[in-house]
Amino acid sequence: MQERLNVAVQKKGRLFDGSLELLKAGGISINNGKDQLKASSHNFPLDVLYLRNSDIPQYVVDGVADLGVVGENLLVENDADVEVIEKLGFSKCRLSIALPKEAPYNDISDLKGKKIATSYPVTLQKFLRERNIEAEIHVISGSVEIAPNIGLSDAICDLVSSGSTLFKNGLVEKEVILKSQAVLVKNKHLSKDKEALIEQVAFRIRTTLKARKSKYILLNAPKDKVQEISDLLPVLKAPTVLPLALEGWCSIHSVIEEDKFWEVIDQLKAAGAEGILIVPIEKIVV
Structure with missing residues (x-):
């Protein structure tokens, strides 16, 4: 079986x-x-x-x-x-310490002697201990951000993503303890059989994640600019270069990480690239 x-x-x-x-x-x-x-x-x-x-x-x-x-x-x-x-x-977020916006705060030493409400006492305690900060940790689960408003604590340590919940409760993020995803x-x-199955699952996930971060780029360029433009493109191996019907021009196809595209777009245009298209990729198998 x-x-x-x-x-x-x-x-x-x-x-x-x-x-x-x-x-x-x-x-x-x-x-x-x-x-x-x-x-x-x-x-x-x-x-x-x-x-x-x-x-x-x-x-x-x-x-x-x-x-x-x-x-x-x-x-x-x-x-x-x-x-x-x-x-x-x-699900990217960060575990942070936040205080009421009216509370004075210069650096982490201002947490000494304070009461901090959190659902993450182990992580918070380690963070404070490494910085020689003595503070009282009040462990609660759920609705941590309300604690300072009802006098339960001076500060909180909780997960933050957009920061909107902190803002709505009059809190300001002061220290980031760790980043999470x-x-x-x-x-x-x-067992070896399960390890083999896991490798299959991991492979499928990696191809999907790689595709999500990457885009297929197509552009037209003068033949004498092909090498210069190719050098600007961070690719898996090398771009594909195809001749166009228009004499002296080529079409360059490649894969590029989306965030890196915005770093080089102006350079691509300055080097003579025209008709630049960016297309989503469903999977990348490398």
């Missing part, structure tokens, strides 16, 4: 959609039903377990789940003994 992988994902919240979209993009179809705690793929030996986000690291450590999609912040907080396979690029993790003690 063929082995099947158990993959733990958040049952609801910001990690849920990103996890299932990534599996789907990798060609793994999940038979999802409403309020299911477990769902199976019909075209890959894989089952999805829908769990509370905070429980996922321990489920992977215990071997209940072979793989898990979880925020890096939880791995740090739980000191989870798992292996990170891939950073997934979504969704990561794919695995149990460290798996």
Whole structure:
């Protein structure tokens, strides 16, 4: 009987959609039903377990789940003994210390003797200890940002993405403790058969992530500018150069990371590039 992988994902919240979209993009179809705690793929030996986000690291450590999609912040907080396979690029946030906007603050020494409310006491305590800051940590779960407004704390330590929640509650971000994003993790003690399946899943995810960061670029250029323009393009290997019907001109095709395109667009135009097209890529296999 063929082995099947158990993959733990958040049952609801910001990690849920990103996890299932990534599996789907990798060609793994999940038979999802409403309020299911477990769902199976019909075209890959894989089952999805829908769990509370905070429980996922321990489920992977215990071997209940072979793989898990979880925020890096939880791995740090739980000191989870798992292996990170891939950073997934979504659900990016940061764990930060914030204070009421009217509170005086010059540097981290102003936290001495303060009461800080948080759902991440282990990470916060380590951060403060490394900086020789003595502060009182008040552990609460949920609605941390309201703590200073009701006199429960002087400051908070919580996850921040856009910062809008802090703004609405009159708080200002002062210290970033760590940056986090969704990561794919695995149990460290798996059979060879499961390791082989995981490598297949990881390969599919990597091709999808590579494509998301890259674009296909097509442009026209004078033949005598081909080398100069090619040198400007960060590519996988080398660009494809095709002759145009117009004498003395070529079409250059390549793959470029989207953020790097904006760094070189002016240089490409100055070198003689015309008719520049940027096209999305579905998959990249390297």
